[in-house]
Amino acid sequence: MPKFFNSKSKQLEGDIDGFLDRVTTAGLIFQEGVKAYVIGKKDKFEKNYKDITDLESDADNIRRDIKHKLYTYMLIPESRGDVLGLLETLDDIVDICEKVLEQFSIENPEIPEFLKSDFIELSELSSKTVEEVVKAARAFFREIGMVSDYVNKVHFYEHEADDVEEHLKRSAFNSDEIKRFSHKVHMRYFAEKIAAVSDVAESVAERLSVYAIKRRI
Amino acid sequence: MLTIIFFLSSGLFLGWSLGANDAANIFGTAVGTKMIKFKTAALICSIFIILGAVVSGAGASHTLGKLGAVNQLAGAFIVALAAAITVMWMTKAGLPVSTSQAIVGAIIGWNFFSQTATSMSSLYKIIGTWVFSPILSALFAFLFFHITKRIVEKSRIHLMRLDSYTRIGLLIVGAFGSYSLGANNIGNVMGVFINSSPFKDISIEGLFHLSSIQQLFLLGGIAIAFGVFTYSKKVMMTVGSGIFKLSPVTALVVVLASSITLFLFASQGLHDLLTSLHLPAFPLVPVSSSQAVVGSVMGISLAKGGRNINYKKLSQISMGWVATPLASAILAYVALFFMQNVFMQSVFQ
Numbered sequence: 302m303p304k305f306f307n308s309k310s311k312q313l314e315g316d317i318d319g320f321l322d323r324v325t326t327a328g329l330i331f332q333e334g335v336k337a338y339v340i341g342k343k344d345k346f347e348k349n350y351k352d353i354t355d356l357e358s359d360a361d362n363i364r365r366d367i368k369h370k371l372y373t374y375m376l377i378p379e380s381r382g383d384v385l386g387l388l389e390t391l392d393d394i395v396d397i398c399e400k401v402l403e404q405f406s407i408e409n410p411e412i413p414e415f416l417k418s419d420f421i422e423l424s425e426l427s428s429k430t431v432e433e434v435v436k437a438a439r440a441f442f443r444e445i446g447m448v449s450d451y452v453n454k455v456h457f458y459e460h461e462a463d464d465v466e467e468h469l470k471r472s473a474f475n476s477d478e479i480k481r482f483s484h485k486v487h488m489r490y491f492a493e494k495i496a497a498v499s500d501v502a503e504s505v506a507e508r509l510s511v512y513a514i515k516r517r518i
Numbered sequence: 519m520l521t522i523i524f525f526l527s528s529g530l531f532l533g534w535s536l537g538a539n540d541a542a543n544i545f546g547t548a549v550g551t552k553m554i555k556f557k558t559a560a561l562i563c564s565i566f567i568i569l570g571a572v573v574s575g576a577g578a579s580h581t582l583g584k585l586g587a588v589n590q591l592a593g594a595f596i597v598a599l600a601a602a603i604t605v606m607w608m609t610k611a612g613l614p615v616s617t618s619q620a621i622v623g624a625i626i627g628w629n630f631f632s633q634t635a636t637s638m639s640s641l642y643k644i645i646g647t648w649v650f651s652p653i654l655s656a657l658f659a660f661l662f663f664h665i666t667k668r669i670v671e672k673s674r675i676h677l678m679r680l681d682s683y684t685r686i687g688l689l690i691v692g693a694f695g696s697y698s699l700g701a702n703n704i705g706n707v708m709g710v711f712i713n714s715s716p717f718k719d720i721s722i723e724g725l726f727h728l729s730s731i732q733q734l735f736l737l738g739g740i741a742i743a744f745g746v747f748t749y750s751k752k753v754m755m756t757v758g759s760g761i762f763k764l765s766p767v768t769a770l771v772v773v774l775a776s777s778i779t780l781f782l783f784a785s786q787g788l789h790d791l792l793t794s795l796h797l798p799a800f801p802l803v804p805v806s807s808s809q810a811v812v813g814s815v816m817g818i819s820l821a822k823g824g825r826n827i828n829y830k831k832l833s834q835i836s837m838g839w840v841a842t843p844l845a846s847a848i849l850a851y852v853a854l855f856f857m858q859n860v861f862m863q864s865v866f867q
Contacts (some may be wrong), residue, residue, distance in 0.1 A: 309682070310676075310678040310679050310681060310682040311678075311679070313678045314676045314678045314679060317678070375552060376678065376681055376682075377677060377678065377681045378551055378552040378553060378766075379551055379553075379765055379766055380677065384677070441677075442676050442677045442678075443674045443675070443676050443677070444671070444674045445671070446671060516677075
């Protein structure tokens with residue numbers, strides 16, 4: 302019986318780690334994709350977009366598999382709800398990363414030179430929040446005391462992202478270089494979309510800090 | 519034979535109610551939180567309760583025997599019946615009742631009725647142990663809680679693996695707890711019948727020996743196991759999700775601390791070892807598993823910084839030390855009177 306318990310647990314441990322790896326990768330591909338688009342490397346961007354689409358469906362499958370196993374084998378009855386909630390919201394991050402690249406691919410926004418650095422910085426900060434929230438999630442599984450450290454970092458980067466987003470939007474609307482109002486609105490729209498990644502990461506971090514309190518022995 | 523079974527029935531009934539109530543102290547949280555299936559818990563619990571009763575049940579029973587040697591089967595029937603009714607009545611009133619306290623009261627009731635002197639030294643030893651056992655449990659739980667917390671935090675063990683280790687731990691500790699419960703509490707159920715035991719020793723080819731007392735304890739153990747299978751699930755579900763809301767890991771600590779307490783007050787081997795080393799040995803006295811558990815939960819509350827200490831529960835426990843034996847003694851006295859004068863049965867020699 303102990304072997305049975307252990308093998309299932311180890312399998313799930315691997316599945317969860319695999320899922321978390323994919324979330325981190327999604328954040329990185331997202332960052333690279335935005336950068337590639339902004340600096341005009343369209344081929345690289347399309348490759349990033351394809352990669353993230355594959356990754357998104359892959360992450361979905363793993364999450365469903367974990368859910369199925371947790372219920373079938375009656376594992377972690379106490380924290381099952383929290384763990385599934387955590388994985389679902391982390392999956393939302395992957396979804397939104399994919400959606401943003403999809404919007405770039407469909408709408409082909411025209412990024413003026415003076416906004417490029419802001420867009421790149423914003424995507425970097427958003428990706429950073431994803432990286433830190435995944436670390437917080439790993440800590441939730443292994444080292445509960447560390448969760449708050451990573452959650453603080455998520456808050457920090459999200460705040461930074463907010464600042465850059467605001468700066469980007471102000472620059473767009475105050476600029477004479479962008480002639481059409483619709484173009485300014487388009488820039489605002491993409492700034493908000495990219496920043497939304499960090500917002501979702503922050504809400505996952507909020508959940509995590511509550512779960513961590515509940516899980517303390 | 520029918521008379522014997524009839525007279526033993528009150529003890530068996532007491533055993534049944536002990537199984538129904540006390541198994542939940544050991545496997546309650548594990549089953550209530552769905553960490554262990556009820557059937558698995560009931561099977562392990564029953565096997566180890568019977569083992570504990572037959573192998574090391576003698577020590578604590580002996581102390582009860584010293585308190586008052588009930589020497590007629592009809593008397594023993596009434597003593598066990600009075601205890602069983604007290605337990606039922608207190609359980610209905612929602613008080614954390616203990617069969618140990620009920621049976622001690624009933625024995626004293628018999629002593630009064632038969633005008634046998636109650637051994638005050640035994641009585642003091644028993645009452646002292648009742649007060650001491652929840653405190654000891656609390657100390658163990660306090661200590662184990664800190665150790666477990668440290669291990670879990672330092673080892674960076676994954677939640678999934680912690681879950682599977684906790685399940686295994688709950689099974690092992692549950693088995694140990696059941697053994698200790700059987701060893702410590704069988705005296706409550708069958709102890710009063712020892713002096714009037716109708717059984718003969720069985721010996722097969724010198725390989726297998728079962729004394730008359732062990733046969734009595736086996737029967738009592740089976741009655742407890744029957745209580746576990748037929749009724750304890752309901753109690754376990756209440757414990758798991760009701761009064762003591764514990765996480766599986768803290769449940770493990772609580773059960774371990776309580777089981778060790780029960781074991782210390784039941785193990786003849788440990789008693790002999792400590793005595794041979796000229797160390798103070800634990801008196802072998804039937805204690806209450808429910809109160810040991812309440813003690814452990816308090817210990818954990820203290821370890822967490824003293825929040826959520828349930829003072830109402832504490833006062834209920836100390837009330838139980840007095841109220842349960844008193845109620846049971848009065849009931850036994852009255853019932854013995856009826857048995858002797860209405861049913862014309864001799865209740866003492």
